[in-house]
Amino acid sequence: MNITIAIFFVIGIIALVGALGVVASRNVVYSALFLLLSLIMVAGLYILLYADFLAIVQILIYGGAIVIVIFFALMLTRTREMPLRLDNPKKPWAIVASLAAFALLATTTALTHWKILVTTPERVSYQVLGRTLFTQWAVPFEIASILLLVALVGAIVIARPGGRE
Amino acid sequence: MTGELLLSALGVVGMLLFLTVTTFALVWIERKFLGHIQMRLGPMRTGYHGIMQPVADALKLLFKEDFIPGSSDRLIFWLAPLAVFVPAFLIWVSIPFTKELVIRNLDMGIFYIVAVSVVSIIGLVMAGWGSANKYALLGGARAAAQLISYELPLIMVILSVVMLSQSLDLKTIVEKQAVIPYVLLQPLGFLIFLFASLAEVGRTPFDIPQAESEVVGGPFVEYSGIRWSIFFLAEYVNTFAVGVLGALLFLGGWNWPLLPPIIWILVKSYFLVLVIFWMRATFPRLRIDQLMSLAWKVLLPLAFLNILIVGAHQFYRWPAWSLSLISLVVVLAVGYRLRWRRIAGTSRLGLSLATERRLANDRTP
């Protein structure tokens, strides 16, 4: 039993608990906090995988920005208007759909032949990462940024008071 | 492996002690400094010139009743101070004080610091929401909006430093400034950094989340005793972090001659912190919308401009003085523009005075 594997299991279990909390929690704000927990634990997994740049990005983007925005939106909607019981009549369907997705993923994971590295993987330096991102993956990168821009404009349009006139 | 781990643990303990002492020192310095600026003495009762005042305050806070409002969300109320406190301390893991004096130097040190410090916003928002108080809620909302907005110019200006030094490693960044500190190369960048980081730690003129006169302490309004002191500790630790980061990124860190490096870094950091206190003593507070427009319409474009300037400088290999010159010109232009826009029309009163006087005297019987 390697210490790394132990840490992996601890982090992984916490991340799963967090993810379960997101869906199981009755309180939307708690859900957001569980989401944060889960995301930060995923960052921990990245560190275990020698992808520390990705881990920091994970904390910065998801921990910092996304969860805050979600939190913000939840905080400003009143609990009175937002029913605390997050029930939905379509719950059975959701269970079926998610189980199907889980089955698909599980079978794929099980059936794939994973190459097991015997040696410790090389750390990808952020210089290499940056260079690859801006040369080899430049087009997807730009498309992603256009997507974000569109989302940004859309958010402003929705949020603008009297923007419809 | 274990030896290294032990050393790290020792470093962490040492850092915690150091930061606690620093907080006490900063509290005392701030109170004395503000006192003397306002022509009073500040604390004088405990010890020589009140030097033990922070200790007395801390003891008082420790023994205060730990009050949790009945309608608050207990879990979140309880977690919020930790969520602010932990990131505030985590960043110190990778801040080097000298070449050797660092717990764990990361080759992406500055990026790590920026990323971790963002998490503390969540704590403020949690405090605001969990207290079930409208002032706290307003304060929390303000904190979130402000901190997210100022994250961008801050990152952008740090990016320009990174471009100059070609490294994310704080040690390398400092070593590159052995001859010329970056504040001389990009005064514009330094100013943006100063303002953005002031907003990040929520000090005057950007203390909008806490705004005593408006939202009476913002997210912390329901906190008391030990919980409140954790927020307080985090705030001062963050303020000091701004000082140290400013010293590392712009003032050449620990390398200046004569004195040992550790003295230099402390002198520079405390100098920056004093400047922050000085601003607190002088400036009023901005309004939330003005704060936002400052972030998005002034600081962010300027930060981008700064990146462009630095990029051009790097690309065309311009001499160093040209970079400082361009930067300085931009600073002056912005300063002039700010003044011109605000002052225009303020002399009206002086103009009207003469006419009013004549009119007024006409009416005298």
Add this chain to the structure above:
Amino acid sequence: MIGLLKGLNTTLKTLFRRPVTVQYPDEHLPLAPRYKGFPALLWDDNVQEPYCVGCQVCARYCPTECITVTMKDNTKFKDGTSTRKKIVDFFQIDMAKCIVCAICVEVCNFDAIVMSDAHEESVFSRGEMVADLNRLLEMGRGQEKKLRKS
């Protein structure tokens, strides 16, 4: 930007100026000669009795009705040692009610009451704020000494 720098300059200048405050319980600012503290009664040293005859005019004109006075026959008048036919029997001022307006001093026809320097009169219970004749006379004696000095 100029205004900001000007403000910073102003605060920097005052930083090095002498503080204007006084460390209060250790040092006191001098009181003005006319300082109005709580009212006190004066003592007539010639006949060894208070000046006050208990005529109640102060009690009547006190805006907050904090003064209670009764009068009695003066035994010294019968002896011929005093010119006062009546003398104060009971005099009580509720300092908690007193608003130090000095109207009692103004209306007194016998110059028997003055405004003393007493102003640091914090006590632990409300009852202690009520000053009786003896305490008022004592306060007045302190005031007389000060008057004589000046």
Add this chain to the structure above:
Amino acid sequence: MKMEAEKRFDTVDMMLNMGPQHPSTHGVFRMVLTIDGEKIVAVEPHIGYLHRGTEKLCEGEYYLQIVSLFDRLDYISSFNNELAFVIAVEKLMGIQVPERAEYIRVIMCELNRIASHLMFYAAFGADAGAITPFLYAFREREQIQSVFEAVSGARMMHNYFRVGGVIEDLPPDFGDRMNKLIPKLKQGIQECDDLLTGNEIFIARAKGVGAISAADAIDFGMSGPNLRACGVLEDIRRSEPYSVYPTLDFDIPAGQNGDCWDRYMVRMEEMRQSLRIVEQAIAEMPQGPVIAPQVRKIVKVPKGEVYVRVENPRGDFGVYLISQGGDKPYRVKIRGASFCNLMTLKKLLQQCYVADCVVVLGSLDIVLGEVDR
């Protein structure tokens, strides 16, 4: 369906109860704000937390005692309140006040005006979020207060003016004191000016905030520096002169836009003008008695009624006095300047932010003692 989708994005207004225990409502004033985010949608002012029934009390008190009650109305500018009442009584009784007493009164009132405006400066700075203006202004105000202490024996509740004059002549060292004080005050006010006036952040906070037009201001019964900030040249010291004001030379500063900035600037300038008045009054002050000889200790006022108004630091302070003879008034009606100024709040706070709310309230410079009476 479309309606529903639109409705889902509508936000809900929040009610925010500001005061009476809020640090910047200048005493015990309460506003119920309805806010949309940070924007104020509606404001409902609630007054009365400091109601002491002064007007009713006056009906049962002797004229002598009422002066001490008037001290406690606008406790920042006690001398000016006292003045209004004693002038009212003097008018009813037809008393000619000795010249020296008039000058003493004017000096005290103008010093009081400076002290009051300094208090405004202090609180306004604090409302805008600066901490040092408070201490600067209090340093200057302290010097004025100690002059008051030397003259009247009290730092705040003076009870110094009497029907027919003042209770006591100035102390012998008054001239020296003033010679020292006036240059110091000038320098102090200049320092206050340097600290805050040019500050871009402060200008951004005050300029264009809480503006009111001259016509509206008059309709609301606004008065004093607040009205003059709208560009209306109404100063009772000029338009209905009392005491020795007609012989003194001073300017009436006025603004144009009627916003917080103008209100602030008008007051800063008024402090300087008041210093001018004090200087002149000290120079021109004659010798002589300080109280009219025919006035007895216990004032008896003939039957009649009178309305007197004076220019308080806060504006038009009026006293309507009905006497049915005897030593107590039948009715005393007080027109508080702060009260009328405060009533514009609803108008001023339209489309403001929560942060503006305290600045606007601070710029009105209200004293709750006078609002609630």
